[in-house]
Amino acid sequence: MYYRRKVLLAILEKFGGRLSKTDLQKYLFLFSQRQPIPSYDFYPYRFGCYSAQATQDLGTLKKYELVQETSFGWELNQSNQFFSTLKAADQRDLVSFYQEFKNVSGKDLIRYVYTNHPFYAIHSEIAKDILSLQELKRVESEKPKSSVKSIFTIGYEGKSIEKYVTELIRNSVTVLCDVRKNPLSMKFGFSKKQLKGIVESVGIQYIHFPGLGIVSSKRQELHSKSDYNKLFLEYQRTTLRKNQSDIIALKKIFEENGRIALTCFEADFECCHRSHTANALLDAIKDPPSVIHL
Template sequence: NLYIKNSLVDFIKLLKVDDKRKLDEVVKLYGKMSNDTLIKHTYINYPYYATKSLIAESILNKEQINKINSQKKQSNETILFTIGYEGISLEHYLNKLVLNDVKLLVDVRKNPLSMKFGFSKTLLSKYCESLGINYLHIPEVGINSDQRQELNTQKDYDELFERYKKTTLTETDSYQLKIIELLKKYNRIALTCFEADVCQCHRKPLAESIEKFPIFDYKIKHL
């Protein structure tokens, strides 16, 4: 992609001294490399970042490809993961999914919108699919935003989740069974919502409810 600056502001002059020094170092090391050369350099020196590449085989030799393949995270163990994105970047979040070989991300937010870049439904599904991770939104098992007001203590969260267990979780057996069927199909799926602390997120009681079904015989892991 080509980007053209249409502002008269000299952003280089606005940089802090240390930031400018680091930028100068990057330009000195890599500024004269072509796109293909820079990609090849990155893949050879940081093979993990090529594990999802669609072009690696066309620019690397067999030995280099084998090195990349050795970095791929694959597991046959069936696990139901849960993950929140509070306090971490999109890159960190996606890396967690890749490192745990998640095949399907199940968004269990009632409203899949976010002020944080990359975590609204459209973009999140796009970035997941670019990494070979499927995306599915199941809002029926979410909690309405108006019920999430004034949550100041763990007791507030606990009371909210007790109501959630007695209402939503008793009314959504079909969706919870659907999640189990998806787990059987994909082996490694992750339920996602916002909160970093799983004890302050409905994905924990949801996972525990799913775990109680007689046909569930798998491991649960909170990332």
Template sequence: MFYRRKIILALLQVFEGQVDKISLQKLLFLFTKNQAKPEYDFVPYKYGCYSYSAHADLTSMVSKGILTDLEKAYKCNETTNYFNTLKADDKKLMLYVKDQYGKMNADALMKHVYLNFPYWAINSVKAKEILTLQQFEKINNSRPKSEKTILFTIGYEGISLEAYLNRLIKNDVKVLVDVRNNPLSMKYGFSKSQLQRYCNSLGIEYVHYPEVGIQSEQRQELNTQSDYDKLFAVYRQNNLTKTTASQVKILNLLKEKKRIALTCFEANICQCHRKHLAEAIKNLPDFNYEVKHI
């Protein structure tokens, strides 16, 4: 079993085996915030901090009978003491979370998180209800905002879905432009339908331009930077010269939405075609904007 799932099970067991769904996300957030290397990342969602990855793990454990979904809560069905399987530091942290927050209901936990971590409350539908006007203003002031027009590029290699989405939110990206030829991924959350759904749930539009991508069979045996450079030389000559219409569409989208991001897999921009696509768009007439790799 993944260690991160043991943390969820231990958390449920420490809290008498059953926790409501909103509280569980908040408790898990408070727990991971104090980990040296967090097992889960979170995004600002409609009830505050939320981990899609944790939800996926919970759903998986329900399907295996490890947990029971009680509609508004999760119940642990395991007899194994998962607290005893945790690392020493995580045991101490788990007991700290229990001691500090064990008597708080969902609203109290939400309020605590909102006041202490306002960024994670920027999309909350409950914030205005449970906070004072002054406290709510602090939430609004935590929302990333910018009117500057920027063409961003971003890769998802090596980071979680939530960390990736937070980069988009913190840069006030309005539209994610998927430039993969084949938008399927073994990495959780990054296949087209999933990524579109998660972006939309956070108010980010998603569009896909497969024609500006590189086909999978062309991406074999890329072992050195020289291999990538040869691939991109062919890409510039054979693809970018033929997809000007799509590049113009992306530029027009940038002009309309002001902050859009081209996305593909690679973290290293020098090993991804999106760098060359961004340069091609930059060289179009009427492009007077910044290009930024995040």
């Protein structure tokens, strides 16, 4: 079992084996924030901090009959014990964490998270019902507000879906343009349907441009900078020239929305065709901005 799932189950166990979905997300967030390497990452969502991976994991644990979903929230099957499977440091920290928060739940817990981590409340639908005017102003000040027209590129290699989405939010990206040929991924959150659903849930439009992608078979034997240069030269001569309509569509999206991001897999933009797609887009824009590679 993934260690992060043991942490999730241990938190549920420590807090009596039964928690509302909101409380579990908040406890998991606060505990993860205290770990040297967080078990879960989070992004700002409708009710504050949210881990899509944790929700996915709970669904998997439900299939294994380790937890059950009820009208109240999540319940641990009593026959399972997970606290003892944690690393010694996490056991010590979870004991102290429980002592600190065992009497903090519901709106009090949400308020604690919102006041101590206001960035994660920027998309909250309930903040106005929980926070004071002064506290709401602090949340408002955390909202990214850049309106300068910019083109970004971003790869998801090595990133959780939560870190990826948070990066888009912090850079005020309004449209995510997926330039993968086949938008499928073994990594949670990055196949087309999942990615579209997640980014659009935080107000970022998703558009797929399969015509600007590179077929996976052409990426199998890339071992040197020379190999990449040959691939991208071919990409410029063929794909980009044949798909000018997609570049024109990207240009229109940029002109209408101002801050867009081109996305693919590779962390290093120099090893990804998205940088060349971005350059082709710049060539089509009268007063092009600089490209920012996230």
